[in-house]
Amino acid sequence: MADILVYVPNSGKSAAETLTLGRSLGQVSAVAFDDSAASLAAEYGAAKVYRVTAEGADDYFVDPKASVLIDLAGRVGPDAFLLPGTDEGRALVARLAVALDSGFLTDVSGLDAEGTATQDIFAGATVTTSKITKGINLATVKPGAVNAEPAPAEPETEAVDAAVAETDKRVKIAERVDEPAGDRPGLAEADVVVSGGRGVGSAEDFALIERVADALGGAVGASRAATDAGYYPHKFQVGQTGTTVSPQLYVAAGISGAIQHRAGMQTSRVIVAVNKDVDAPIFGMSDFGVVGDLFQVLPQALEEIEKRK
Numbered sequence: 001m002a003d004i005l006v007y008v009p010n011s012g013k014s015a016a017e018t019l020t021l022g023r024s025l026g027q028v029s030a031v032a033f034d035d036s037a038a039s040l041a042a043e044y045g046a047a048k049v050y051r052v053t054a055e056g057a058d059d060y061f062v063d064p065k066a067s068v069l070i071d072l073a074g075r076v077g078p079d080a081f082l083l084p085g086t087d088e089g090r091a092l093v094a095r096l097a098v099a100l101d102s103g104f105l106t107d108v109s110g111l112d113a114e115g116t117a118t119q120d121i122f123a124g125a126t127v128t129t130s131k132i133t134k135g136i137n138l139a140t141v142k143p144g145a146v147n148a149e150p151a152p153a154e155p156e157t158e159a160v161d162a163a164v165a166e167t168d169k170r171v172k173i174a175e176r177v178d179e180p181a182g183d184r185p186g187l188a189e190a191d192v193v194v195s196g197g198r199g200v201g202s203a204e205d206f207a208l209i210e211r212v213a214d215a216l217g218g219a220v221g222a223s224r225a226a227t228d229a230g231y232y233p234h235k236f237q238v239g240q241t242g243t244t245v246s247p248q249l250y251v252a253a254g255i256s257g258a259i260q261h262r263a264g265m266q267t268s269r270v271i272v273a274v275n276k277d278v279d280a281p282i283f284g285m286s287d288f289g290v291v292g293d294l295f296q297v298l299p300q301a302l303e304e305i306e307k308r309k
């Protein structure tokens with residue numbers, strides 16, 4: 001059975017998805033830097049957990065963690081090493097590739113036992129298959145591309161004590177700002193995302209988008225035109241240069257469906273579009289489309305949702 005090493009940064013959805021993909025390839029050993037990550041690894045079927053204590057590692061950019069992962073990869077000699085496709089995962093995978101003298105792939109949406117990976121490219125318009133020809137199957141997994149499936153296990157745990165080397169203290173983190181979490185789920189992890197576009201017309205009217213999202217227990221998203229216009233904060237932008245989402249339900253209201261927006265939401269399971277222009281491109285990719293003014297359609301939808309609760 002293939003040995004698969006998985007970096008588990010936390011107990012989030014991307015980590016669960018990466019563990020699930022790892023499990024489909026072989027026996028998973030997880031690398032966890034805290035207890036919540038170790039618990040997630042057990043919940044998602046890891047056979048072994050390397051529970052790392054690296055005092056002070058969080059005070060620096062990824063270098064101390066990269067050194068731990070490089071050491072473990074050298075010791076374990078895995079057939080594949082998977083990391084979540086987060087900013088941190090991408091920074092780590094590049095360092096691993098250099099240190100292990102291996103090729104690597106980012107944002108894979110699938111990987112098979114032979115090492116053939118699929119990636120969505122050109123804003124999701126094309127799917128490519130690729131294979132690493134040098135080193136191990138080292139890859140980051142695209143958030144939302146794999147359905148996370150729990151498989152509770154009782155993994156063997158090995159404690160790893162790591163000291164932070166002076167050479168890994170190149171970039172010190174000066175400040176961390178914790179954003180209030182709020183009641184809504186995180187955009188990248190939500191099962192339902194309700195997004196508004198330029199058609200919403202103002203920051204005040206985004207309250208309607210929020211009400212629909214709250215009625216469905218979902219997150220709020222926005223197109224770039226909406227965030228650029230100041231209707232909603234930039235961190236909620238969905239698309240090529242925003243967050244990639246893949247919820248069970250994506251509602252696009254007053255969004256035309258430009259390719260850069262589609263790149264961030266087209267893998268959603270069910271897409272519902274509300275747009276007053278019957279020719280809006282978003283209808284070409286929607287499962288359900290309502291041609292109409294969102295200020296008439298969404299309040300009616302809200303009424304129906306409330307009735308059915």
Ligand SMILES: Cc1cc2nc3c(=O)[nH]c(=O)nc-3n(C[C@H](O)[C@H](O)[C@H](O)COP(=O)(O)OP(=O)(O)OC[C@H]3O[C@@H](n4cnc5c(N)ncnc54)[C@H](O)[C@@H]3O)c2cc1C
Nearest residue numbers: 197198199223224225239240241242254255256261276294
């Ligand atoms: C390099 C690059 C990266 C980009 N990255 C992103 C990205 O990450 N995410 C992103 O979203 N865009 C991105 N864009 C911008 C993208 O090309 C589009 O300009 C943008 O997505 C348009 O947003 P929109 O659909 O809200 O606005 P518009 O294209 O102006 O569409 C507004 C829609 O609202 C409809 N409408 C108006 N009023 C109503 C109403 N009352 N009821 C119902 N419908 C109504 C209109 O019919 C129209 O279809 C990027 C562009 C570039 C060049």
